[in-house]
Amino acid sequence: MRESKAKSTLAIATTFSMIVLGASLLQPYLPSIPPDQQDLTSVLQAPSWSHPFGTDNLGRDLLSRTVAAARLDLGVALSVTLISMALGVLLGAVAGLFGNPMEAVIMRVVDAVLAFPFLIFIITVIAIVGTGLKGVLIGVPLNGWALYARVTRGEMLRVREQEYILAARTLGYSRLRIIMRHALPNAWRPAIVLSMADVVMNILLLASLSYLGLGVQPPAAEWGSIIADGQQYLLQAWWFSTLPGLVLVAVGAAFCIMGDAVADLLGEDPRVVA
Amino acid sequence: MPVDQDEILALKGLVKTYRLGGGFFGRNARSAARVVALDGVSLQVHECESMGIVGESGSGKSTIARTIVRLIEPDEGTVEFRGRDLFSLSTHDAKVTTRRIQMIYQDPYSSLNPLLSVGSAIVEPARVHGFVDRRGADEEARRLLDRVHLPARAAEKRPRELSGGQRQRVSIARALAARPEVLIADEAVSALDVSIQAEILNLFADIKEELALTLIFIAHQLSVVANVAERVAVMYLGRIVEIGPTQEMFFRSAHPYTLGLLDAQPGRHRKDRTQEPALTGEVPSAVDIPSGCRFRTRCAFAEPICEAVDPPPVLVSQEHYSWCHVLPRKGTVDSRQDIASSEPSSIRLESQESWLA
Amino acid sequence: MSQDAILLEVRGLSVTFPGRLGPVQAATNVSFDLRSGEILGIVGESGSGKSVTVRAILRLVPPPGRIASGEVLFDGRDLLSLNAKEMIRVRGCQIGMVFQNALNALNPVRTIGDQLVEVLRVKRQASASEATESAIELLHQVGISPPRQRMKSYPHHLSGGMRQRVMIALAIAGRPLIMIGDEPTTALDVTVQLQILTLLARLQRELKMSIILVSHDLDVVQEVCDRLVVMYAGHILECGATEEVLSHPRHPYTEALLRSVPKISESAGRGRFQTIGGQPPELDQLPPGCPFQPRCRYARNICDEAPMTLDRPISRHGTACVVEWSGNAG
Numbered sequence: 001m002r003e004s005k006a007k008s009t010l011a012i013a014t015t016f017s018m019i020v021l022g023a024s025l026l027q028p029y030l031p032s033i034p035p036d037q038q039d040l041t042s043v044l045q046a047p048s049w050s051h052p053f054g055t056d057n058l059g060r061d062l063l064s065r066t067v068a069a070a071r072l073d074l075g076v077a078l079s080v081t082l083i084s085m086a087l088g089v090l091l092g093a094v095a096g097l098f099g100n101p102m103e104a105v106i107m108r109v110v111d112a113v114l115a116f117p118f119l120i121f122i123i124t125v126i127a128i129v130g131t132g133l134k135g136v137l138i139g140v141p142l143n144g145w146a147l148y149a150r151v152t153r154g155e156m157l158r159v160r161e162q163e164y165i166l167a168a169r170t171l172g173y174s175r176l177r178i179i180m181r182h183a184l185p186n187a188w189r190p191a192i193v194l195s196m197a198d199v200v201m202n203i204l205l206l207a208s209l210s211y212l213g214l215g216v217q218p219p220a221a222e223w224g225s226i227i228a229d230g231q232q233y234l235l236q237a238w239w240f241s242t243l244p245g246l247v248l249v250a251v252g253a254a255f256c257i258m259g260d261a262v263a264d265l266l267g268e269d270p271r272v273v274a
Numbered sequence: 275m276p277v278d279q280d281e282i283l284a285l286k287g288l289v290k291t292y293r294l295g296g297g298f299f300g301r302n303a304r305s306a307a308r309v310v311a312l313d314g315v316s317l318q319v320h321e322c323e324s325m326g327i328v329g330e331s332g333s334g335k336s337t338i339a340r341t342i343v344r345l346i347e348p349d350e351g352t353v354e355f356r357g358r359d360l361f362s363l364s365t366h367d368a369k370v371t372t373r374r375i376q377m378i379y380q381d382p383y384s385s386l387n388p389l390l391s392v393g394s395a396i397v398e399p400a401r402v403h404g405f406v407d408r409r410g411a412d413e414e415a416r417r418l419l420d421r422v423h424l425p426a427r428a429a430e431k432r433p434r435e436l437s438g439g440q441r442q443r444v445s446i447a448r449a450l451a452a453r454p455e456v457l458i459a460d461e462a463v464s465a466l467d468v469s470i471q472a473e474i475l476n477l478f479a480d481i482k483e484e485l486a487l488t489l490i491f492i493a494h495q496l497s498v499v500a501n502v503a504e505r506v507a508v509m510y511l512g513r514i515v516e517i518g519p520t521q522e523m524f525f526r527s528a529h530p531y532t533l534g535l536l537d538a539q540p541g542r543h544r545k546d547r548t549q550e551p552a553l554t555g556e557v558p559s560a561v562d563i564p565s566g567c568r569f570r571t572r573c574a575f576a577e578p579i580c581e582a583v584d585p586p587p588v589l590v591s592q593e594h595y596s597w598c599h600v601l602p603r604k605g606t607v608d609s610r611q612d613i614a615s616s617e618p619s620s621i622r623l624e625s626q627e628s629w630l631a
Numbered sequence: 632m633s634q635d636a637i638l639l640e641v642r643g644l645s646v647t648f649p650g651r652l653g654p655v656q657a658a659t660n661v662s663f664d665l666r667s668g669e670i671l672g673i674v675g676e677s678g679s680g681k682s683v684t685v686r687a688i689l690r691l692v693p694p695p696g697r698i699a700s701g702e703v704l705f706d707g708r709d710l711l712s713l714n715a716k717e718m719i720r721v722r723g724c725q726i727g728m729v730f731q732n733a734l735n736a737l738n739p740v741r742t743i744g745d746q747l748v749e750v751l752r753v754k755r756q757a758s759a760s761e762a763t764e765s766a767i768e769l770l771h772q773v774g775i776s777p778p779r780q781r782m783k784s785y786p787h788h789l790s791g792g793m794r795q796r797v798m799i800a801l802a803i804a805g806r807p808l809i810m811i812g813d814e815p816t817t818a819l820d821v822t823v824q825l826q827i828l829t830l831l832a833r834l835q836r837e838l839k840m841s842i843i844l845v846s847h848d849l850d851v852v853q854e855v856c857d858r859l860v861v862m863y864a865g866h867i868l869e870c871g872a873t874e875e876v877l878s879h880p881r882h883p884y885t886e887a888l889l890r891s892v893p894k895i896s897e898s899a900g901r902g903r904f905q906t907i908g909g910q911p912p913e914l915d916q917l918p919p920g921c922p923f924q925p926r927c928r929y930a931r932n933i934c935d936e937a938p939m940t941l942d943r944p945i946s947r948h949g950t951a952c953v954v955e956w957s958g959n960a961g
Contacts, residue, residue, distance in 0.1 A: 330820035330821065330822060330823075331791070331820055437910065437911055438677070439911070467676035467677050467847060467911065468676065468847060468848070468849065468888065468891060468892055469676060469887070469888055469891045469906060469907045470676075470911070471891075471893070471904075472891035472892075472893070472904035472905070472906045472907075473904075473906045475893070475903075475904055476903050476904055476906060479903055494820065494821060495821065495893075496821070497850075497892075497893040497894055498893050500893065500894075501893045501894075501904065534822060535821060535822065537825075538821045538822040538824070538825040539821065539850065540821075540824065540825060540828065540848070540850040540851045540853065540854040553822045553825075553826075554826070556790050556792050556793070556820075556822075556823060557790075557820070
């Protein structure tokens with residue numbers, strides 16, 4: 001009973017994410033109201049058939065903007081996660097496999113990065129580099145790799161003791177082959193699980209930064225900035241912040257659910273139970 | 275000892291110690307404790323022979339295996355393969371040479387990469403060393419599977435679909451793909467069910483014959499080694515304490531530890547179960563090896579000289595050596611009766627018949 | 632030991648686990664007795680169901696496995712019908728258990744003294760000082776010396792054999808009538824193994840306990856067990872006095888198993904082993920009737936309908952084999 005409920009939840013989450021993703025990617029090619037089109041005659045309209053999410057203070061269709069924002073938010077979040085993961089997994093694998101002194105150096109840097117308050121770090125980077133996407137694209141991976149490195153190194157410590165790694169050495173395989181074909185593929189499982197949660201965090205981070213005015217600048221459509229814009233109209237036009245906000249929450253939840261499923265899937269013990 | 279013409283592997287004076295960091299042991303003001311894994315091991319293995327190495331935990335038998343395949347580098351001593359010291363070769367030469375010595379590991383559940391199919395895993399060594407190219411890979415996989423008596427369709431399976439015995443066969447097939455001349459089985463059957471052990475041991479015997487391999491069998495169970503090895507070396511705390519032809523070792527053993535191991539083999543129903551086992555206590559910590567003969571703390575035959583002097587090898591009979599001050603002097607089979615009558619009460623030497631199945 | 636009282640009766644015990652295609656029987660219709668003052672061995676290879684069976688006695692089958700049916704009669708009650716509280720009272724005080732790997736079973740962050748005292752206070756309702764003295768006495772009984780000083784040791788300070796002795800001490804702390812050992816010597820060196828087996832035999836005599844010893848090692852059970860139960864793929868195939876079963880096996884599996892065990896003998900170094908042949912059983916693909924059929928050289932059609940019960944009362948040497956082969960003259 002519980003199992004089927006979990007399965008249907010997962011199905012809903014995946015379908016929803018696919019719809020959002022699909023809509024955001026196809027939007028430029030489908031006939032619909034452009035997200036930037038202002039119509040000062042229909043400002044702050046309530047949701048209706050022609051504007052399912054209503055309009056904002058410049059008459060722009062909010063549904064259209066929300067979908068466009070998905071492109072930005074998801075795109076940036078996924079890219080940034082991938083970069084962090086690639087960097088972190090590589091460094092963590094190297095640390096785990098080759099030991100000291102490389103391991104010591106890498107892990108101390110990891111400790112330092114993780115100890116530093118993240119928000120201050122990212123705001124500092126933005127202060128240096130400037131607002132807009134640049135700040136996020138540079139700042140997040142610069143910090144985000146550390147957790148992947150730690151998690152991968154930990155797993156690598158376990159993997160390198162496995163007898164198939166020892167066998168690979170006795171059989172005369174090159175170091176590169178051992179790392180790429182035998183060690184890494186067995187050590188990046190925790191990193192993948194981490195990345196699912198990381199994507200959600202990065203979506204929220206981008207939205208938060210934009211909400212604070214530090215991320216993307218208007219008129220770019222981005223969930224956080226839309227919510228920020230709508231704040232002052234909360235009492236008159238509740239749909240302005242709320243509906244895009246709900247989409248943000250729903251996407252975040254969907255990714256979390258999918259992440260749990262991936263974790264369960266990958267967490268299967270590859271051993272046969274005798 | 276003279277150098278044999280057909281000597282394929284020679285270990286000379288191998289020493290390996292590990293330093294223990296802080297933690298449980300290194301709490302005193304002196305320098306950190308050292309664990310002695312190997313304390314001067316010399317051994318010659320002849321081509322095409324079946325050599326057994328037996329010992330309990332801390333004996334160093336696994337360290338020897340890993341040193342031979344160059345997973346561990348000894349602090350002192352040499353490992354010579356066909357006369358060439360493996361540790362003084364260039365990296366390239368070493369790689370080419372060590373391919374000819376392969377190892378089968380103990381744990382069937384961790385010796386195979388869970389992500390690779392059986393076929394890919396066993397053909398990989400042949401590809402890496404250039405024995406086979408991509409086109410010949412399938413054929414090679416079939417050949418290897420056949421050699422270890424696995425069906426051809428096993429090639430598509432993942433390790434998790436196989437039983438322990440089947441996985442060990444795959445490990446053996448993979449090792450054979452490297453065309454080795456020496457095969458080391460490091461407790462290769464210890465993790466398997468009894469009836470499967472028998473199958474794998476038979477397999478080892480088969481491939482040794484078919485491929486004219488030299489086999490080194492490492493085990494903690496005497497009975498396993500007794501049936502597959504022509505010669506046996508018994509190890510204790512990093513040293514070989516007795517070595518000789520299998521029959522000799524088990525029926526005319528000349529070292530108290532070997533006698534203790536034999537006595538400890540379960541399976542002869544002690545009807546009254548009141549007698550304490552001959553070997554009391556446990557293996558001393560490898561950090562604190564007893565002076566003189568390292569076995570003296572558990573030995574019923576110990577004499578004053580045993581505390582003072584490290585026993586040199588004594589030739590007991592042809593190719594049979596024992597590192598003991600006391601027992602070899604008392605002679606072999608005939609004198610065992612004397613030993614039985616003059617023994618301290620804590621050792622019971624049973625007559626030869628009891629060892630027969 | 633002929634007419635001793637029967638301490639424990641297991642009747643028709645079945646344990647199932649969920650499988651890919653439906654529930655899998657890890658133990659099927661298992662029935663045996665434990666008499667007072669005896670050491671009963673349960674012998675089998677992987678998948679035989681021996682571990683699951685003894686864990687079921689103490690209701691310790693790990694989920695998602697569950698006990699599907701059967702009774703475990705002890706002290707006039709069916710253990711399988713007790714509630715959790717009553718079961719807790721049974722564990723430790725009436726039936727104790729020793730596991731295979733003491734390093735996993737002992738709490739690494741507490742001294743062995745603490746762990747012993749805890750058991751004693753809970754199970755024997757001893758005061759702190761009584762418990763400490765009893766703990767030292769227990770350590771002495773299991774052959775750990777010097778016992779008083781060892782109370783302060785942590786598990787990782789001890790060798791494998793000593794840890795196993797501590798496990799045994801914990802198991803007998805509640806002065807149980809029955810002790811179950813689930814492969815207690817498998818991970819130990821040969822010389823230590825013998826010491827532990829001798830210890831178990833001695834404790835059995837001194838404390839008048841009965842012991843169920845689970846092992847895959849025929850030599851180990853031969854060493855200390857009075858009677859044997861042979862299991863395969865969740866079924867009992869044979870049962871009887873140890874000497875009897877091992878010298879005159881009445882089931883083809885027992886016979887084949889005995890032949891494949893390596894022994895030190897005059898033919899050592901020259902022979903090959905006689906193997907059983909075939910593949911180990913897959914619990915979700917067992918044939919009807921006797922599960923050993925695919926590998927049995929005496930298999931006939933009637934094996935499909937074998938009821939898989941012993942042909943003689945449990946107190947005698949019984950077999951579940953329905954074929955009259957040379958070892959089973961009927």
